Amino acid sequence: MNTSIDLIQHNVNLQNHNTLRLSSIAQAYAKIDTFESLSHALQFAAAEKIALLPIGDGSNIILPATVETLVLDVQLRGIQVIKQDQNHIWVEVAAGESWHQWVLHSIQQDWYGLENLALIPGRVGAAPIQNIGAYGCEVKSSIDSVNFIALDKINDLNSLDIKQSIQTLTAADCQFAYRESIFKQALANKTLITSVVFQLNKSFTPMIDYPSLANRLDQTGTESDLSAAEVANAVIAIRSEKLPDPKVLANAGSFFKNIEIDQTQFSEFISQNPDAPYYESLNNLKDTANNKRYKIPSAWLIERCGLKAKRSGDIGIHQHQALVIVNYAEDKTPTTAVELIDFASQIIATVKEQFGFTLQIEPQVIPSQS
Numbered sequence: 001m002n003t004s005i006d007l008i009q010h011n012v013n014l015q016n017h018n019t020l021r022l023s024s025i026a027q028a029y030a031k032i033d034t035f036e037s038l039s040h041a042l043q044f045a046a047a048e049k050i051a052l053l054p055i056g057d058g059s060n061i062i063l064p065a066t067v068e069t070l071v072l073d074v075q076l077r078g079i080q081v082i083k084q085d086q087n088h089i090w091v092e093v094a095a096g097e098s099w100h101q102w103v104l105h106s107i108q109q110d111w112y113g114l115e116n117l118a119l120i121p122g123r124v125g126a127a128p129i130q131n132i133g134a135y136g137c138e139v140k141s142s143i144d145s146v147n148f149i150a151l152d153k154i155n156d157l158n159s160l161d162i163k164q165s166i167q168t169l170t171a172a173d174c175q176f177a178y179r180e181s182i183f184k185q186a187l188a189n190k191t192l193i194t195s196v197v198f199q200l201n202k203s204f205t206p207m208i209d210y211p212s213l214a215n216r217l218d219q220t221g222t223e224s225d226l227s228a229a230e231v232a233n234a235v236i237a238i239r240s241e242k243l244p245d246p247k248v249l250a251n252a253g254s255f256f257k258n259i260e261i262d263q264t265q266f267s268e269f270i271s272q273n274p275d276a277p278y279y280e281s282l283n284n285l286k287d288t289a290n291n292k293r294y295k296i297p298s299a300w301l302i303e304r305c306g307l308k309a310k311r312s313g314d315i316g317i318h319q320h321q322a323l324v325i326v327n328y329a330e331d332k333t334p335t336t337a338v339e340l341i342d343f344a345s346q347i348i349a350t351v352k353e354q355f356g357f358t359l360q361i362e363p364q365v366i367p368s369q370s
């Protein structure tokens with residue numbers, strides 16, 4: 001049995017726990033692979049009055065040089081069918097499962113809805129946090145509910161059976177939006193997600209409107225005879241060509257969110273930049289005049305500013321993907337979050353000056369307490 005003595009490690013180097021490979025030391029760290037270890041870790045935090053930071057694979061996180069919290073490395077595992085009807089199946093997936101392996105597993109089982117989200121790095125527990133999305137789909141469309149422990153109430157938790165303290169939010173209550181959810185807003189830093197319940201389809205309808213996916217699939221077959229595996233394979237092929245593998249070149253995927261604007265801003269922008277790419281927002285948000293909202297790819301704005309392949313020391317914009325900031329540092333001279341944020345601030349300032357838009361950083365920036 002784990003006790004807090006062998007569970008909690010001190011002064012742990014997190015460089016291998018974040019895909020940007022930033023230099024970061026955690027005051028305390030615990031691998032959470034059972035509810036028992038979770039219970040022990042929470043009791044330790046309550047006794048020591050230390051804050052908590054749940055993490056997954058660290059593919060969407062910017063860690064400061066010193067993390068003055070107990071880092072909870074959520075590795076809970078398990079995939080369980082909850083119920084089904086003629087058209088749908090509900091499956092509970094533990095937070096520590098690999099996102100991509102879960103997508104592949106769902107396709108193998110003939111459960112559909114996640115194909116376009118193949119190969120997104122990270123674990124299942126982080127997927128609702130920023131409502132992961134790619135190739136015209138967002139995970140919110142397949143989420144039934146999210147189970148979590150309230151980290152701001154750890155003194156009130158049932159330490160004998162921590163599962164009794166699990167709370168549930170339905171998808172409607174999660175306030176999902178573009179790269180947003182309640183877990184980044186009202187509940188920011190207040191939850192540890194233990195599992196996600198997905199509602200998947202038993203029949204397959206390809207979602208291939210996204211231009212690069214549609215182009216790729218035109219080469220391999222017609223829409224009517226496409227299988228879920230073929231769509232996922234096309235997504236995997238495009239992603240592998242387009243995005244740097246963090247195991248080879250450290251990065252956190254898209255570093256900036258795309259710009260989302262209303263009709264008035266869009267009309268002004270497009271009249272000044274008639275060649276700019278754009279697409280209608282997925283969120284179907286309407287402004288008061290009932291106009292649509294539009295997304296402008298931030299990669300295009302960055303390229304237009306002449307910043308593609310810009311480099312400062314070990315930090316740079318990826319040569320082929322302007323939205324991705326990469327870290328070239330060797331492990332002997334590791335990069336810190338300060339250098340990274342300085343570099344990003346220069347990009348933000350240049351885009352603001354040229355276009356008037358303020359780019360938002362997509363990964364979660366963990367503040368330094370020191």
Ligand SMILES: Cc1cc2nc3c(=O)[nH]c(=O)nc-3n(C[C@H](O)[C@H](O)[C@H](O)COP(=O)(O)OP(=O)(O)OC[C@H]3O[C@@H](n4cnc5c(N)ncnc54)[C@H](O)[C@@H]3O)c2cc1C
Pocket residue numbers: 019053054055056057058059060061074095120121122123124125126127129130131132133134191192193194243244245246251252253254364
């Ligand atoms: C090459 C690359 C490509 C990417 N492509 C995409 C993409 O196409 N679309 C997309 O949406 N994202 C993309 N991302 C971002 C990233 O993969 C996702 O955001 C992913 O969901 C992060 O998972 P993670 O386990 O690594 O989370 P982490 O980075 O470890 O954590 C992210 C945030 O979630 C919190 N968190 C993690 N686990 C839990 C938990 N169990 N309970 C409570 N809070 C938790 C952390 O505190 C942190 O704030 C990409 C990243 C990379 C490196």
